[in-house]
Every structure is written in C-alpha cells, then in structure tokens.
Amino acid sequence: QKEVEQNSGPLSVPEGAIASLNCTYSDRGSQSFFWYRQYSGKSPELIMFIYSNGDKEDGRFTAQLNKASQYVSLLIRDSQPSDSATYLCAVDARGKLIFGQGTELSVKP
C-alpha cells in the first residue's frame, strides 16, 4: 500500500461548481497535512496546510481532515478555469513529506 494515495483523475467540473479532491494516508502518527497546486511545467505551490487539530478555510479553499478514516480532502468552491492544475497531497512522516501522485483537475468554462 502506498503511503499517500490520490485518485489521478482527471477530475472534470464545470465552472462555478465545487471541486472535491481526496487523499488517503497510511501512517496514523502523521500530524501535518499539505495541499499543493502544480501547473503544467511549473513547480508545486503551497495552497493550504492543516494540523491534526482541525479543518481550515481560506477564501474558496477548505481543507478537511478525517483522522479516524485517515483521509484529508480539499474543497474548492466556485471553481474557475484558472484552478485547472494538478493538486498534490503531502503528509508529514518523520521529518519528511510524503507526496501523493497528484489529482489532475480540469474546470470547464
């Protein structure tokens, strides 16, 4: 079993809809969870991070953690074509980050 798993997609949503991205992790001891956005040909850009003490909202983005089921989700409200990118989930593991393979999101006008 991979340490961090994401559905590779592509996930296609219409403009204005809610995009829901999910990530499961295997290490129950993980305390920190990160979401990165990566446009084609560019480097990953940090969008949000949460710790095991709760969810977080920042503008159109909400990160949620379900520790019991070991998954973390990213919701993007009012999706825009500019949100089209690959979204990487990362989980802390003994001082390092373990990255998922990423989910490709496509927002259609």
Added chain:
Amino acid sequence: DVKVTQSSRYLVKRTGEKVFLECVQDMDHENMFWYRQDPGLGLRLIYFSYDVKMKEKGDIPEGYSVSREKKERFSLILESASTNQTSMYLCASSVGNNQPQHFGDGTRLSIL
C-alpha cells in the same frame, strides 16, 4: 515571502559529466530538500538536510551527492551524469520538521 532560487531553469549536459545544481533560500530555513519529478512517478526525494554539513539519504540517492556548507545553500551533485537522470529537479526548504516546504522554480535537466 519565502524565496527559493535554483541556479538554472534549463540545463543540458553530456553523459559522464559532473553536474552541479545549486539552490539558495533567503528565509534562514533549517531544512532543505532535493527532489526529482518524472511523469507517472511523482515527486521522489533524493537527499535532504536538517543543518549545515548534515545530510540524509532520501528514497533515491544512488548516483547523487549533496553539499551544505552554508545554511542558505544546498547543492545537488550528479557524480557522472547518465541519461536516466534526465528529469525535473526541484529544491525545497522548510523552517523545521513537519512544516510546509516551499519550492524553487525547478531545473529541467537533460543528459545527452
């Protein structure tokens, strides 16, 4: 804002050459990392460093070495470049363990 600067965006080298990739961060971060990213394989950790002159192997250290003589600078060295090291190389830094990592723009390296 955190600034992580990689010395080259694009680099072309020949097999057998010794290749140096440089990374500098301006936020006094303790931790620095080198990854490579390949289609279908995701981000893979090559080496990382928690402190000056300290280094730890990541998941794929073979064929690479690193140097951290100053806190702000972390260098990746390809001892004898091979075609299978053609990839996008990404440097990142973080203030400490379990903290967000901030990435540089990446170096697209081609080995011919």
